[in-house]
Amino acid sequence: MRFNEKLTDASKKNESLLCIGLDPDLEKIPSFLRNADDPIFEFNKRIIDSTKDLVIAYKPNLAFYEALGLHGLKSLAKTIRYVPSDIPIIADAKRGDVEHSAKAYAKAIFDVLNFDAVTVNPYMGGDSVKPFLDYAEKGVFILCRTSNQGSKNFQDLCCSSEKRLYEIVAEHVVGWNVNKNCGLVVGATYPEELKKIRDMVGEDMPILIPGVGAQAGDLEKAIKFGTNSSGDMAIISASRVILYAGNEKDFDKKARMVANYIREDINQFR
Amino acid sequence: MRFNEKLTDASKKNESLLCIGLDPDLEKIPSFLRNADDPIFEFNKRIIDSTKDLVIAYKPNLAFYEALGLHGLKSLAKTIRYVPSDIPIIADAKRGDVEHSAKAYAKAIFDVLNFDAVTVNPYMGGDSVKPFLDYAEKGVFILCRTSNQGSKNFQDLCCSSEKRLYEIVAEHVVGWNVNKNCGLVVGATYPEELKKIRDMVGEDMPILIPGVGAQAGDLEKAIKFGTNSSGDMAIISASRVILYAGNEKDFDKKARMVANYIREDINQFR
Numbered sequence: 300m301r302f303n304e305k306l307t308d309a310s311k312k313n314e315s316l317l318c319i320g321l322d323p324d325l326e327k328i329p330s331f332l333r334n335a336d337d338p339i340f341e342f343n344k345r346i347i348d349s350t351k352d353l354v355i356a357y358k359p360n361l362a363f364y365e366a367l368g369l370h371g372l373k374s375l376a377k378t379i380r381y382v383p384s385d386i387p388i389i390a391d392a393k394r395g396d397v398e399h400s401a402k403a404y405a406k407a408i409f410d411v412l413n414f415d416a417v418t419v420n421p422y423m424g425g426d427s428v429k430p431f432l433d434y435a436e437k438g439v440f441i442l443c444r445t446s447n448q449g450s451k452n453f454q455d456l457c458c459s460s461e462k463r464l465y466e467i468v469a470e471h472v473v474g475w476n477v478n479k480n481c482g483l484v485v486g487a488t489y490p491e492e493l494k495k496i497r498d499m500v501g502e503d504m505p506i507l508i509p510g511v512g513a514q515a516g517d518l519e520k521a522i523k524f525g526t527n528s529s530g531d532m533a534i535i536s537a538s539r540v541i542l543y544a545g546n547e548k549d550f551d552k553k554a555r556m557v558a559n560y561i562r563e564d565i566n567q568f569r
Numbered sequence: 570m571r572f573n574e575k576l577t578d579a580s581k582k583n584e585s586l587l588c589i590g591l592d593p594d595l596e597k598i599p600s601f602l603r604n605a606d607d608p609i610f611e612f613n614k615r616i617i618d619s620t621k622d623l624v625i626a627y628k629p630n631l632a633f634y635e636a637l638g639l640h641g642l643k644s645l646a647k648t649i650r651y652v653p654s655d656i657p658i659i660a661d662a663k664r665g666d667v668e669h670s671a672k673a674y675a676k677a678i679f680d681v682l683n684f685d686a687v688t689v690n691p692y693m694g695g696d697s698v699k700p701f702l703d704y705a706e707k708g709v710f711i712l713c714r715t716s717n718q719g720s721k722n723f724q725d726l727c728c729s730s731e732k733r734l735y736e737i738v739a740e741h742v743v744g745w746n747v748n749k750n751c752g753l754v755v756g757a758t759y760p761e762e763l764k765k766i767r768d769m770v771g772e773d774m775p776i777l778i779p780g781v782g783a784q785a786g787d788l789e790k791a792i793k794f795g796t797n798s799s800g801d802m803a804i805i806s807a808s809r810v811i812l813y814a815g816n817e818k819d820f821d822k823k824a825r826m827v828a829n830y831i832r833e834d835i836n837q838f839r
Contacts, residue, residue, distance in 0.1 A: 362677065
């Protein structure tokens with residue numbers, strides 16, 4: 300099944316555009332979990348158990364697993380296997396390299412780890428992204444206008460023909476989308492840009508929108524500008540605000556409560 | 570010891586600017602190694618044994634290890650420990666993410682894997698690079714003008730004030746260099762750009778220059794334009810042309826032969 304289909308099915312089934320970023324931090328997870336055999340997997344497992352009927356996707360950021368060495372990568376592999384097979388899993392990896400290295404990254408993420416989609420960095424250009432796009436069944440979200448402050452350093456530069464770099468990136472991505480498996484990453488913190496980009500890419504391209512939780516983007520505008528005319532094809536990602544809603548035995552219930560609250564908030568604006 | 574010092578010491582000791590990219594590919598390594606307990610480590614070990622007096626640095630590209638799953642990452646960790654302590658090891662990782670994720674990547678690369686330096690992607694801006702720069706003893710090579718064809722898609726765009734994106738990146742990096750631990754990545758395939766960038770960044774910033782081997786950049790110009798006025802502070806990286814110079818029992822001798830040939834070629838142009 301192609302990624303966009305899987306995404307649409309999960310979105311319909313769970314009536315949701317909410318994606319939970321599975322970015323576990325050993326210093327922030329509830330202390331009672333720290334003595335578990337695999338605290339990170341145990342934490343993720345409970346988050347997944349308590350939210351799997353509320354989400355359009357899960358999105359582990361590889362940084363948090365790599366920071367824990369081989370143990371972390373084992374927890375990641377177990378987490379991926381644990382997610383129900385009808386919910387898409389996006390590798391937030393932001394990879395990008397020359398072609399033969401990008402091929403190896405694509406292999407790592409799609410064949411070895413078995414993710415459904417990945418985030419990639421466009422700075423190195425089309426040939427660095429193509430090895431990911433060649434996996435026609437998988438989704439590839441290209442960084443466009445990211446949610447952080449520093450994104451203005453380069454992404455917002457006014458380039459030739461009066462367009463900003465992130466717009467030129469979005470234009471290229473439209474051209475790269477021959478397998479219909481491209482997506483874009485645009486932060487909720489930049490709603491005007493989001494509007495411009497949705498207009499540019501049309502109805503069918505999914506936009507991954509981080510920055511609504513801890514980074515405090517404007518949810519209403521993110522939904523209004525980020526979705527297509529049917530109120531679909533936007534993936535609203537939140538992480539810390541859900542994962543660390545509680546830090547006692549009932550952290551999973553609190554996570555569910557916050558997740559559902561954001562999910563309903565999103566739905567009222569669709 | 571700070572990275573630039575370690576780099577300079579290794580360069581002097583081995584009279585070399587040659588960096589070997591340790592990018593092992595199970596399909597390309599000599600077949601007799603495939604039955605070893607850890608073929609990748611065995612391959613790297615022999616390459617290191619036969620070249621450690623010829624190099625300024627080693628540079629494993631993480632993609633090739635990640636593509637082999639946990640086994641690959643174990644081979645990587647063993648490889649890092651095996652490199653003599655006076656030779657710098659650069660993680661070719663091309664990471665880049667929002668600040669709290671970038672912190673986790675920096676931890677993975679510097680604290681967990683114990684690399685001396687890393688390559689990072691500037692697209693997300695200053696706050697995405699800072700967590701790496703905060704490790705003042707470590708080197709941080711920021712992608713500027715990469716060696717691949719696709720680099721022209723964005724890096725070569727003419728941005729405001731008539732400068733190209735890669736030039737604006739280089740300018741920012743000069744500003745970010747408060748800990749004197751920044752470097753840049755500029756492909757040997759773009760010698761004119763290399764000249765411009767060396768002029769911009771001054772004498773003390775190391776430039777990592779891939780693209781002289783399989784990618785066929787112009788070595789003479791790369792040295793002339795990439796080094797500082799003393800013929801130093803350039804790191805000329807080659808990988809496949811050395812690693813796969815032979816594929817029989819004597820592959821390590823052939824690798825040494827090619828490595829030394831390139832090293833001497835480089836030295837005659839310094």
